[in-house]
Amino acid sequence: MNFVLYKESMKNIMTLMICMMTIKAAFSQVDTKQEKQINMKLNSGIVTEKLLETKEFYTNQLGFGVTFENDFYILLHTPNGESEISFLLPNHPSQQSLFQKPFQGNGVYLTLEVDNVDEVYSRLIEKGVTIEIEIRDEPWGDRHFAIMDPNGVGIDIVTYSPPKIEELERP
Secondary structure: OOOHHHHHHHHHHHHHHHHHHHHHHHOOOOOOOOOHHHHOOOOOEEOOOOOHHHHHHHHHHOOEEEEEEEEEEEEEEOOOOOOOOEEEEEOOOOOOHHHHOOOOOOOOOEEEOOHHHHHHHHHHHHOOOOOOOEEOOOOOOOOEEEEOOOOOOEEEEOOOOOOOOOHOOOO
């Protein structure tokens, strides 16, 4: 790439960044007419017959910790404690009908963002975990691979990074 084209590309990128920062600043202004923001934390849950296999998979293969468990429910947390996921036995008498039916193994995935996806990939290979999608780089900057938990939940393990300039220049 010649210097003039490079300079023009950088100018376009800088212009785009300034526009994005301006838009972000405009939308981050507090509107006094809005209701007070509700403090909210998302925890996911999956109803499954495979409670013990699931606990073993997440704790032994991915390093999750146990926050709470009893005979029909387990709450696990990521190694850094920032996120949690729960698993519940189906048809338990303590639960309402909404939480009775077991997950059927389709249409759900989790994303685990890690600092070094290559390191996690190597560790899981050493442990004999089946890799469903081999490690790869995406044009938008992700480097990731995927595995599957005992319930059929796809787990995308990713390190995010900004896309490379040459990837942005492709038509």
